[in-house]
Amino acid sequence: MSYQVDSNGYYGTFGGAYVPEMLFPNVEELRQQYMDIIFEETFQEEFHQLLRDYVGRPTPLFFAQRLSDKYNTSIYLKREDLCHTGAHKINNTIGQIILAKRLNKKRIIAETGAGQHGVATATACALMGLECIVYMGEVDMARQKLNVERMRMMGAEVRPAKTGSRTLKDATNEALRDWINNPVDTHYIIGSVVGPHPYPDLVAKLQSVISEEIQMQLMEKVGSPDPDYVIACVGGGSNAAGAFYHYLDNPNVQLIAVEAAGKGVHSGYSAATTYLGKPGVLHGSKTLLMQTDDGQVVEPHSISAGLDYPGIGPMHAHLFDSGRGKFYSVTDEEAFKAAFMISRTEGIIPALETAHAFAVLDNIRFEPTDIVVINVSGRGDKDLQTYIQFKDEYIKD
Numbered sequence: 129m130s131y132q133v134d135s136n137g138y139y140g141t142f143g144g145a146y147v148p149e150m151l152f153p154n155v156e157e158l159r160q161q162y163m164d165i166i167f168e169e170t171f172q173e174e175f176h177q178l179l180r181d182y183v184g185r186p187t188p189l190f191f192a193q194r195l196s197d198k199y200n201t202s203i204y205l206k207r208e209d210l211c212h213t214g215a216h217k218i219n220n221t222i223g224q225i226i227l228a229k230r231l232n233k234k235r236i237i238a239e240t241g242a243g244q245h246g247v248a249t250a251t252a253c254a255l256m257g258l259e260c261i262v263y264m265g266e267v268d269m270a271r272q273k274l275n276v277e278r279m280r281m282m283g284a285e286v287r288p289a290k291t292g293s294r295t296l297k298d299a300t301n302e303a304l305r306d307w308i309n310n311p312v313d314t315h316y317i318i319g320s321v322v323g324p325h326p327y328p329d330l331v332a333k334l335q336s337v338i339s340e341e342i343q344m345q346l347m348e349k350v351g352s353p354d355p356d357y358v359i360a361c362v363g364g365g366s367n368a369a370g371a372f373y374h375y376l377d378n379p380n381v382q383l384i385a386v387e388a389a390g391k392g393v394h395s396g397y398s399a400a401t402t403y404l405g406k407p408g409v410l411h412g413s414k415t416l417l418m419q420t421d422d423g424q425v426v427e428p429h430s431i432s433a434g435l436d437y438p439g440i441g442p443m444h445a446h447l448f449d450s451g452r453g454k455f456y457s458v459t460d461e462e463a464f465k466a467a468f469m470i471s472r473t474e475g476i477i478p479a480l481e482t483a484h485a486f487a488v489l490d491n492i493r494f495e496p497t498d499i500v501v502i503n504v505s506g507r508g509d510k511d512l513q514t515y516i517q518f519k520d521e522y523i524k525d
């Protein structure tokens with residue numbers, strides 16, 4: 129029994145490729161070729177050279193002394209926040225841009241919500257000199273103006289999605305429409321372990337460099353590649369998938385995924401997908417998603433834009449369903465407090481998404497001998513406005 133994807137693109141009963149017929153040739157081309165391409169020696173060479181010289185890998189694995197003292201255990205921080213552009217997302221976009229070149233694609237499209245994946249895509253396209261079109265909801269463009277300007281500065285065209293709620297799902301629809309109309313010359317870069325097979329597996333494999341490095345770094349620091357716990361926040365699930373990947377089939381390592389409870393799991397303003405979700409199809413794969421009794425997707429809420437997603441990648445749906453992964457949910461307020469706690473304890477201002485992973489330390493009883501790895505998915509610069517805005521509400525001193 130393996131927790132990896134099976135040959136049909138499923139994780140247990142989750143995954144697959146539920147796409148309209150018009151999109152089938154695009155997805156099928158990718159499915160037939162992605163493994164051959166990404167495991168090719170020249171691909172691996174180019175990918176790892178760029179990860180090293182451009183992204184700044186390997187990212188450090190930092191022993192957090194003061195945090196460890198506070199929780200009476202050994203806590204290591206995997207510093208994805210130190211990647212170029214400030215988060216793990218670039219690992220995936222660099223990999224997919226090399227893949228796109230191997231597939232002879234000249235044009236890149238992507239969708240983005242908060243703009244983080246759009247920025248990581250625009251970055252990779254500028255690096256390779258490829259045309260870049262990012263679809264973004266009109267409402268999100270107004271909310272995330274800085275990221276819109278970052279993308280434009282790097283030469284990307286940001287196209288507003290003006291239908292529906294004018295947010296992420298509408299941008300996704302526009303991107304899919306574009307791909308249907310441009311099947312030959314265009315590659316669609318999806319930003320998390322979501323979407324139709326092979327995307328969840330492709331993105332997980334590109335992000336798996338995170339756990340590959342953790343294994344080597346822990347071996348060097350503590351004499352064993354295996355921690356007792358790996359903890360990561362989950363929106364779609366790509367940073368968690370990368371941090372879990374090489375431990376999926378190793379039962380000695382506990383996998384802890386942390387979702388956003390928003391204002392509370394039962395408040396009606398939440399993004400706790402595994403807790404509230406039921407099986408359904410979202411963005412081309414069968415997974416757990418928040419939906420009404422008649423199958424309408426429920427609008428999620430989280431203070432962190434990156435966790436504000438009504439679904440979860442099929443790998444994680446299966447980790448939850450099988451019990452292999454333990455899932456926690458953390459409220460806006462708990463995440464906010466954890467962000468200030470970790471800033472003051474270690475001098476690291478985390479992204480609001482990442483703060484959810486830190487907040488869960490209060491919910492688990494660790495042994496003094498445990499080795500705990502937390503994946504620091506991103507840095508908090510982008511969230512400073514939110515930290516300023518809610519400080520008086522959430523932080524008392």
Ligand SMILES: *Cc1c(COP(=O)(O)O)cnc(C)c1O
Nearest residue numbers: 363364365366367434481505506
């Ligand atoms: C986008 C983002 C996330 C959530 O995406 P995953 O695919 O679940 O990793 C988490 N942290 C940061 C910093 C992000 O930018």
